[in-house]
Amino acid sequence: MSRLILVRHGQSVWNAENRFTGWVDVDLSEKGILEAQKSGQLIKNLNINIDVSYTSFLKRAIKTLTAILQENGLELKFNTSWEINERHYGSLTGLNKEEMKIKLGESKVHQFRRSWDLRPDPLDRKSPYHPINIKTYKEISIDKIPDTESLKDTYERVINFYKQEIENKTTNNNILISAHGNSIRALCKYLFKLDNDQISKLEIPTGNPLVIHLDIKNKINNCKYLDHERAKDLVVF
Secondary structure: OEEEEEEEOOOEHHHHOOEOOOOOOOOEOHHHHHHHHHHHHHHHOOOOOOOEEEEOOOHHHHHHHHHHHHHOOOOOOOEEOHHHOOOOOHHHOOOEHHHHHHHHOHHHHHHHHHOOOOOOOOOOOOOOOOHHHOHHHOOOOHHHOOOOOOHHHHHHHHHHHHHHHHHHHOOOOOEEEEEOHHHHHHHHHHHHOOOHHHHHHOOOOEOOOEEEEEOOOOOEEEEEEOOHHHHOOOOOO
């Protein structure tokens, strides 16, 4: 039996400030650093080998993965891919969620955050927050870089990458993915065959590893969050 371990990065500075973050390269908060370290300790308690690791281009996910590997005494060797970045929030990027509820209404903000195929307005390409203006993405073809995304868009890029690069490695390997709320929601929708209503209700806690046990045919045997107290009422699959 192999394991697929999904970890949303520890709390970021903008998570703490309740801002739409998306592709902006925001660092971990002090709480987030502790969550990342605890994730590593929880995984260490499984007493298993981590064979392959993946993360996004964003430092909050990279630093979370680094902390996990360090806690497990593992070499800091991993794969990075922009395809498992957080959802791009378009013109909402950097804005405070509570302030947007006042401006746009709570229902509209909830739609932007949780609907399946609604995109926020595009982010101005002159914005310093736009990936085309960030050095990290200079090697990515500009036609692949979004101005905004729905969860559906995020799902398509994440799952295309998962099918091409990860799925065939899950047999006989324990794989760790350190990513983001929406990229992990996309993976959960695919893996657990969730419908659009279920995925809209799915919350992904920061810094709490979700361990998925796979049989020799890559079918899910069972799954569990390692920090049980922080996972109450979160699991819908």
